[in-house]
Amino acid sequence: MSEGHQHDGRESVPGRQRSRLPGISSRAYEHPADRSALVALRKLSGFDTVFKALSGLLPERSLRLLFLSDSVRVSDRQFAHLNDMLRDACYILDLEKVPPMYVNQDPVPNAMCIGLDEPIIVVTTGLVELLDEEEMRAVVGHEVGHALSGHAVYRTILLFLTSLAVRVAWIPLGNFAIMAIVTALREWFRKSELSADRAGLLVGQDLRASMRGLMKIAGGNHLHEMNVDAFLEQAEEYEAGGDLRDSVLKILNVLPRSHPFTTVRAAELKKWAESRDYQRIMDGHYPRRDEDKDASVRDSWRESATAYAGEVKNSKDPLMKLVSDIAGGAGDLGGRVRRGFGGFTSPGPKSPGAGPREPGAPDAGDDAPPRDGA
Numbered sequence: 001m002s003e004g005h006q007h008d009g010r011e012s013v014p015g016r017q018r019s020r021l022p023g024i025s026s027r028a029y030e031h032p033a034d035r036s037a038l039v040a041l042r043k044l045s046g047f048d049t050v051f052k053a054l055s056g057l058l059p060e061r062s063l064r065l066l067f068l069s070d071s072v073r074v075s076d077r078q079f080a081h082l083n084d085m086l087r088d089a090c091y092i093l094d095l096e097k098v099p100p101m102y103v104n105q106d107p108v109p110n111a112m113c114i115g116l117d118e119p120i121i122v123v124t125t126g127l128v129e130l131l132d133e134e135e136m137r138a139v140v141g142h143e144v145g146h147a148l149s150g151h152a153v154y155r156t157i158l159l160f161l162t163s164l165a166v167r168v169a170w171i172p173l174g175n176f177a178i179m180a181i182v183t184a185l186r187e188w189f190r191k192s193e194l195s196a197d198r199a200g201l202l203v204g205q206d207l208r209a210s211m212r213g214l215m216k217i218a219g220g221n222h223l224h225e226m227n228v229d230a231f232l233e234q235a236e237e238y239e240a241g242g243d244l245r246d247s248v249l250k251i252l253n254v255l256p257r258s259h260p261f262t263t264v265r266a267a268e269l270k271k272w273a274e275s276r277d278y279q280r281i282m283d284g285h286y287p288r289r290d291e292d293k294d295a296s297v298r299d300s301w302r303e304s305a306t307a308y309a310g311e312v313k314n315s316k317d318p319l320m321k322l323v324s325d326i327a328g329g330a331g332d333l334g335g336r337v338r339r340g341f342g343g344f345t346s347p348g349p350k351s352p353g354a355g356p357r358e359p360g361a362p363d364a365g366d367d368a369p370p371r372d373g374a
Helices: 032-043 047-056 060-070 080-092 125-130 133-149 151-167 172-204 207-219 228-240 244-254 262-273 276-282 289-294 297-314 318-327 333-340
Strands: 005-007 010-012 101-104 111-114 120-124
Touching (some): 032 172, 060 101, 080 101, 080 172, 101 125, 120 125, 120 133, 125 133, 133 151, 133 172, 133 207, 172 207, 207 228, 262 276
Parallel strands (some): 101 120
Antiparallel strands (some): 005 010
16 A cells, blocks of 8 residues: 555655555556557557757757746655655655656646657646646646656657747748658557556545546636536547548547547546456556566557557447448448438439429438539
């Protein structure tokens, strides 16, 4: 248990007892798509050396100096309650080196873990003021999970490439190539956010607190006006609602984002918390860090492919259901696509010999939107 433990010679006393997870590998909580990429990169010889060499091209030193000079560093003397949470999170996930943590003046609730050489954690005043102790503990655990997985490296590169894309926007092919990489990194990072949400739950070990934190990020500090079950119902409505047009719009809406939508994150976290994987971790059965070198790239990619296939198969989204039916060899797919995009279709000419409609019976064009002009 983590209550009253000693860490680096200093005592941290959390608000309640939580189970410690000694030697836990980040593979235990990573989303399969995130885990497969990380396992592959860790197998690349010289990977760390190459990316550390890039640190001279990235604004990491500048960021460190910026936060050191214009933010408040968390310590025993400054934001001591956050310092206790940080040390406790590192103790539970068995992260040997506690990363520096800063509080930055910004009314927008946000937190991040960045850095190529050594990760640093930054939380905004908007987030500190928004969340209660247990909700904040889950956020700190989330960021420590990023540090344990090594996500800080890829987030820093993503920030750099996004900035670079803006600078070379006038070069058509150069911008296209960079944006293709940025898009792939964003998809990877969205999955890494789901991984870090799981790490936050492992640290806080309080699902309701994690849910409350996500609700507050979405709707502000009006908890008495919100309901976790209703919030999760929004996620279900978002996934299943609409037609193929809405499915396309969902994809377009999420493409520029580095984080999944909050309702989706809440639903995914609840699903994982109710899974056998989470219970096994809490029972002490999980991959160990000293086994990471033996992890199979092929097995990891297979798990990732299986996870994506499962998402498509079990999704209630109209487009995903269509894709699943195509894979299953369902018939009349052309008709289903036409019906899915029916709102964009103009009424065609009636077939010869078609009789008069019965009173009140709609024809194929009654649902089509009116066109401009006569």
